[in-house]
Amino acid sequence: MRAMPIPSILGFYLCLIFSPTLVAVGQQNTGFKVIVLAELGDQHRPYVDAAKIWLRDEAIKGSFTIDYIVSPDSITDLFLSKYQLFIQLNFPPYGWSDAAKGAFERYVEEGRGGWIGIHHATLLGDFNGYTMWPWFSEFMGGIRFTNYIPGFASAKVVAEDNRHPCMKNVPSGFLVEKDEWYTYDNSPRPNVHVLASVEESSYSPDSNIKMGDHPVVWINEQYKARNIYIFMGHDPGLFKNTSYSTLLRNAITWAASANVRKGQK
Numbered sequence: 001m002r003a004m005p006i007p008s009i010l011g012f013y014l015c016l017i018f019s020p021t022l023v024a025v026g027q028q029n030t031g032f033k034v035i036v037l038a039e040l041g042d043q044h045r046p047y048v049d050a051a052k053i054w055l056r057d058e059a060i061k062g063s064f065t066i067d068y069i070v071s072p073d074s075i076t077d078l079f080l081s082k083y084q085l086f087i088q089l090n091f092p093p094y095g096w097s098d099a100a101k102g103a104f105e106r107y108v109e110e111g112r113g114g115w116i117g118i119h120h121a122t123l124l125g126d127f128n129g130y131t132m133w134p135w136f137s138e139f140m141g142g143i144r145f146t147n148y149i150p151g152f153a154s155a156k157v158v159a160e161d162n163r164h165p166c167m168k169n170v171p172s173g174f175l176v177e178k179d180e181w182y183t184y185d186n187s188p189r190p191n192v193h194v195l196a197s198v199e200e201s202s203y204s205p206d207s208n209i210k211m212g213d214h215p216v217v218w219i220n221e222q223y224k225a226r227n228i229y230i231f232m233g234h235d236p237g238l239f240k241n242t243s244y245s246t247l248l249r250n251a252i253t254w255a256a257s258a259n260v261r262k263g264q265k
């Protein structure tokens with residue numbers, strides 16, 4: 001073995017002490033990083049609080065880490081580059097700055113990470129003085145929100161594509177006890193890949209707020225990012241519904257997986 005000059009040996013040990021890469025050897029986190037944009041409004045707060053508890057447990061089991069933001073103001077290319085998955089937890093697609101919109105659009109269009117949108121993420125239209133975000137409407141299949149069942153209804157959700165990884169071990173039909181079943185000006189089906197729809201004839205109590213063909217879970221394969229929208233997401237009791245939690249767990253694994261390797265240093 002060739003002798004190392006003294007300054008080199010010193011340098012080597014200093015590297016060992018100060019290099020974060022070397023210090024981390026043996027305790028590397030093999031998971032991925034998730035950013036959650038969470039809505040804190042009153043009506044969805046109980047669901048979001050329940051989701052946080054569920055996500056914390058899933059993160060431990062799945063070896064991933066989660067950061068939360070409650071406003072899109074900090075969203076930039078650099079900010080998003082730290083994350084392999086973006087979860088839009090009931091946060092609506094309005095009130096975003098042009099800078100945040102631009103960074104989000106690039107994240108999705110260039111497949112810099114995956115995206116999961118829950119429930120309120122399709123509140124597409126003109127609300128609270130904000131006009132509709134046309135890019136987001138296209139991303140969701142070219143839809144505009146029209147109505148909802150304010151008194152809630154239980155309903156049967158029917159799986160349409162059990163071969164998709166997000167639907168693994170999700171029953172072909174399952175009951176959702178309480179949701180608002182948003183309607184849109186048209187079905188997104190011609191522009192997206194529908195994974196599940198709601199059977200409007202099963203509404204209890206019945207309601208005349210219906211749209212016919214009524215998808216509730218879909219992915220848009222025209223965008224590079226693995227993306228999935230899941231309508232159900234108003235009631236905290238959903239986390240006791242194993243069909244729902246299985247769908248959400250599958251969605252996290254699937255949507256993040258395309259970018260996990262890329263995100264590991």
Ligand SMILES: [Zn+2]
Nearest residue numbers: 119180233234
């Ligand atoms: Zn709601």
